[in-house]
Amino acid sequence: MxxxxxxxxxxxxxxxxxxxxxxxxxxxxxxxxxxxxxxxxxxxxxxxxxxxxxxxxxxxxxxxxxxHFSVITDLFSDSDLDLATAMMHSAVQSIGQTVLTVAVSFMAGYGLARFPNKATGVILKLTVLTLMVPAAVTFVPSFIMTSEFGWIDSYRGLIIPVMFSAFATYLFRQSLLGFPKELEEAAELDGANPWTVMWRVVLPNSMGIVAAVSTITFIGAWNAFLWPLLVARDNTMTIQLTLSRFMTSQGIDYAQLFAGALIAIAPVVIVFLFLQRYLVQGMATSGLD
Amino acid sequence: MFVYVPIVWSAYLSFFDARATIRPTQFVGLANYKYLLTDSLFLNSMLTFIVFAVFIVPLTYVCSLALALALDNVGRLRAFFRSVFFIPTACSYVVAAMIWRLSFFNGARFGLMNSVLSSLGFEPVDWLGGSNSWYWVALVSLRLWLQVGYYMILLIAGLNQIPTDTYEAAAIDGASGWRRLRYITLPQLRATSAAVLMLLLIGAFQAFDEFYNMLSTAGAYPPYARPPLVHLYLISLGGSQQDLGLGGAGTMILTAIIVVFGLAQNWWVTRPDRRQQ
Structure with a gap:
């Protein structure tokens, strides 16, 4: 060059x-x-x-x-650490949150992009407003509401209160604004209703932005700390909580802790390496301004 | 629903005395607000945020802009470098705090920084112990490492939107690299920069994970370096105080501050348009 x-x-x-x-x-x-x-x-x-x-x-x-490979195998046989269970909890929580967030934000983003009227204009403003007030700041009332519902230590409690992402909705809207309307009109002429158009025409042709939002949501969910710290107990203890608890306790087995960290970052790093191309493109096309 | 109901609920709860209960017990009016706004611990947490933001916001912005500009014409290695600088984004604050706390900034002699210092003939430093202010180095460098790649990507996206012919025109006029940066790149990046700075500021305001994981020990958080969310967590849910009315009032104050940030940013971005009118 x-x-x-x-x-x-x-x-x-x-x-x-x-x-x-x-x-x-x-x-x-x-x-x-x-x-x-x-x-x-x-x-x-x-x-x-x-x-x-x-x-x-x-x-x-x-x-x-x-x-020695035994460092890793010993880690999984240590019942005190219970790494395999924590990994499983984290996997259910992150995949669940990713699927739900993508589905909800895709629908919301499509609605905001395709049906512009006064109401959606207001909703868009509200969405941008909630972008400003991050979920972490409102953790006290969110926790109160979650415990009112009896969702403490359940996947519902871990996922549902944090699955509505203004950022994801915004990214979908920005990206779908540029979706060729002709494709949708063609499908409508063939007798498809708006719902079918959204799922069968728009979604399959927007996999790039879907991959981008999925990656960003998955990474955020897998690495989440504050919300699981409040909501998760024994039945939903995630990998980040397990690591944090062992790190802040006394008498640490350093090698074991870092082997656990190695296992904990493996899934995200793999997802990241495969999908970062979409992430970069997604952020590049939707832009911030 | 999960955004507005909690805010309204905390607004409601903030007027009550709700200790260790989620149901309001006794109406106390603005007492919770008054308490927080005159409480030196709460004010200290605001000060902690300000110190943190003063370091991390400009530092991250300058570093990610420098990386974005450097990668802009680096050639074939562009994709490789971009991936390398971006990949810390995949790491969690918990794992990063583990590396920083137990290896890099371990106060014992076997910490990496202390090993380097002693090989240079210096005494080891008690990085995180609180007997000095060196813990800021650990906190700021951790966040910088973790997030700089993400903002670099956002700024690269912004750079790519600048039309190439602007630069060609400048090149014909013989503008130097520095002048091109000053008079073309930075003004054209204005909107992206404002968004990035805003995200950085809000991010710093929400700092919790790395503070908690780097500084707390078995069940206790040290009295120094408590940013707002850590303080809110300790008074409402994490500590022995369990005062949710106070937590609600704290939530309202923090939300109000965020909204002020947002309005300030909005004003800043739309300012040049207004000047033209």
Missing amino acids: SSATSSTSAGRMVRGRSGRVGHVVKIVVLSLLAVLFLLPFYVIFRNAFTSEETFVSPDWRWIPDNL
Whole structure:
């Protein structure tokens, strides 16, 4: 890309020799930053497979000295930690929340994009307004309402109060505004009702934004902490809560804790690596302004 | 429903004395508000938020803008670098706090930062113990690492909306890189920047996870570094006080502050239009 004809996006200039040197310096600096950004991930790995003696020794060692697969298998057989159950709880909660959030926000976003009138205008304003007041701030009354319903320590309590996402609705609306109306009209001519049009025509042709919103919701749900901390007890204890509880207790088994962290971030990192393309596109097309 | 009902309920509850119960017991009028607004602990939590925001908002904005601009013409490695800087977004605050607390900023000699310091001949630092203010370094660097990639992506999206011919015109006029940034990129990014700064500010206002996980020990949270949500959690649900009336009043105050942020941002974004009229 050192030629003068590079043309991906903005800011293209003819580069002279000094420009080429600058380019190399930039690559070096970015590479160093990249190492720094990946360092915490390596440290999880290093700590998980490092013996206790090495971990607490004042000489920091980069290479793990306890590289055995048993570290992971022991983790799952430890009934005190109960990692497998926590992972299961987190999976149900995150997948449930993702499916519901996507379904609800898709319908809301489609309605707001396709049927503009005074009422939807007001709803859009209200949606933007709730974007401003995040769910975390209202955790006290949300908790009160959830416990009134008797939903403490249930998936309903974990998912339903946090599944309405103004951000997701907004992203869907912005994206669906650009959906070709001809496609919908063609389906209507064939006798499809608006409901069928939405599910059978619009949804299958909007998988990019659906993937983007799903990724962002799944990551948020899997990593959620404050709301599960309030609502989840033994029957719905999520992986983040389990890790947090062990981290803040006394007498920590460092290797075990970090092996748990390794397991905990694996699903999100995998989802992220596969779907981040959609995330980047989704945010790029809908924009923020 | 799950957004408005809680707000209305907390508004209602905030006028009552509701200790360890979710049903209002005794009408106390504005006493809960008065208590909070004169309570030094609550005011301290606001101060904690301000300190945190003063560090994290500009720092994240500048870093993510720098990364977005750097990646704009980096060539073939663009996608690789973008993924690397974006991937911390997938990490939870709990896991990040674990790494920061037990490895990077462990107060013992075996912490990574202390190992580096001692190899340079310095004494180890008690990073999170509260005997000094170094815990801010840990808190700010954690959030910076975790969120900078996300805002970088938002800013890249904003940069891509700037028409290329503006730059071509500037290049013909011989504008330097710095001048192009100052007179084309930044003004064109105005709306995106305002949105990003707003999201950063609201994010900092909601900070809970990393504070809680980095600083609390078996059942206790230290008296320092309590941002608003942590304080609200401790007085209403997490601590022994269990005062939900106070929690409701706190919710109303925090909600009001967020709305003020939003109005301020709205004013800032629409300001140039008004000037033209």
